[in-house]
Amino acid sequence: MKLLKELVTTAGTSGREHRMRKLLRAKAKGLFDSIEEDALGSLLCVRKPTKKAKGKSKGKTKADGKSARPTRIMLAAHMDQIGFMIRYIDEKGFARINPVGGFDTRNLFARHVLVCPDVNDPKKDLPGVLNPGGKPIHIATDADRNKVPTIDEFVIDFGLSCDEVKKRVKIGDMVVLRAEPIEVGETIVSQCLDNRVACWIALRAVEQLAKTGHDCEIHCVFTVQEEVGLRGAMTSAFAIQPDIGIAIDTTLCVDTPGVTGDAAVTKQGDGAALTVMDSASIADIDVLEDFERVAVKHKIKHQRSILPRGGTDAGALQRAGVGCRSFTLSCPTRYIHTVTEMVHRGDLNACRDVLAAYLAQV
Numbered sequence: 001m002k003l004l005k006e007l008v009t010t011a012g013t014s015g016r017e018h019r020m021r022k023l024l025r026a027k028a029k030g031l032f033d034s035i036e037e038d039a040l041g042s043l044l045c046v047r048k049p050t051k052k053a054k055g056k057s058k059g060k061t062k063a064d065g066k067s068a069r070p071t072r073i074m075l076a077a078h079m080d081q082i083g084f085m086i087r088y089i090d091e092k093g094f095a096r097i098n099p100v101g102g103f104d105t106r107n108l109f110a111r112h113v114l115v116c117p118d119v120n121d122p123k124k125d126l127p128g129v130l131n132p133g134g135k136p137i138h139i140a141t142d143a144d145r146n147k148v149p150t151i152d153e154f155v156i157d158f159g160l161s162c163d164e165v166k167k168r169v170k171i172g173d174m175v176v177l178r179a180e181p182i183e184v185g186e187t188i189v190s191q192c193l194d195n196r197v198a199c200w201i202a203l204r205a206v207e208q209l210a211k212t213g214h215d216c217e218i219h220c221v222f223t224v225q226e227e228v229g230l231r232g233a234m235t236s237a238f239a240i241q242p243d244i245g246i247a248i249d250t251t252l253c254v255d256t257p258g259v260t261g262d263a264a265v266t267k268q269g270d271g272a273a274l275t276v277m278d279s280a281s282i283a284d285i286d287v288l289e290d291f292e293r294v295a296v297k298h299k300i301k302h303q304r305s306i307l308p309r310g311g312t313d314a315g316a317l318q319r320a321g322v323g324c325r326s327f328t329l330s331c332p333t334r335y336i337h338t339v340t341e342m343v344h345r346g347d348l349n350a351c352r353d354v355l356a357a358y359l360a361q362v
């Protein structure tokens with residue numbers, strides 16, 4: 001779990017993915033034939049086919065039918081995490097924040113945060129604490145206590161004078177929550193498992209492929225700005241024009257108390273989630289069934305899932321340029337978008353294995 005721990009402790013909110021990009025570039029080295037960065041900052045890693053196509057290529061065919069190019073597959077694992085930007089610093093040195101991605105403010109009370117004034121240099125990071133403004137419980141009225149504050153009411157306290165804060169922090173600085181990853185039972189608990197697990201799955205699956213070889217041309221893209229609207233995936237898919245686009249992401253796993261079974265979306269420990277549809281795209285039925293066939297053949301635990309609200313990079317892949325057949329491979333994640341996101345080791349490994357097995361045969 002060393003790689004996953006490194007991935008979840010590297011700060012990188014949407015539009016501020018610099019540290020993640022550097023880390024992923026280092027981890028991808030040796031696994032790919034080329035690694036490039038596009039204008040928005042997505043990292044495009046290409047792995048050429050290692051086996052001779054055995055006439056089963058589904059890539060575009062020239063008029064003579066003889067020179068089919070290998071099937072071009074784009075994997076999209078978004079590398080950004082949800083977080084905040086500094087929006088305003090008041091005369092006492094307290095900072096207000098603007099959300100980057102979707103937070104439930106009920107999960108933001110009494111949090112440690114890290115403000116990152118330099119996107120490239122973690123040494124300049126500054127710790128702070130995040131709380132909603134207002135009175136502590138001892139002196140709060142009933143009405144105060146029952147109210148859920150909005151994001152505008154939260155402030156960061158740096159424990160420094162206003163002058164010192166203004167010297168070190170500016171509007172637009174990235175802010176992330178602070179929480180160390182831990183192993184809990186058979187699971188891993190951390191913030192931003194959405195979507196660092198996908199970066200892990202993509203890297204580890206490609207690593208496994210080195211043993212089996214593959215006919216397809218793999219464009220593994222660590223996309224930017226997914227959490228604010230699938231932005232990086234859209235431009236990289238436009239450039240790559242894949243035949244098949246596979247988003248890798250976390251999905252809801254609400255098999256927990258207080259939620260009825262029909263609303264669980266996935267079950268923890270039941271394996272890789274093959275997403276049939278979400279609110280951004282409907283999976284290509286052939287790709288979905290291929291994944292299912294491969295999972296059955298290799299005895300990899302898997303489950304179908306439908307996410308009624310929310311989407312993944314697949315929505316952008318599907319519609320970029322002339323479009324492509326798209327699909328989302330999802331890792332069931334409890335308590336999503338909190339600092340206690342929880343993923344089962346078995347599900348994580350199942351996602352890696354089914355992706356590697358699919359890519360080896362496509």
Ligand SMILES: [Zn+2]
Nearest residue numbers: 194195249250
């Ligand atoms: Zn995600």
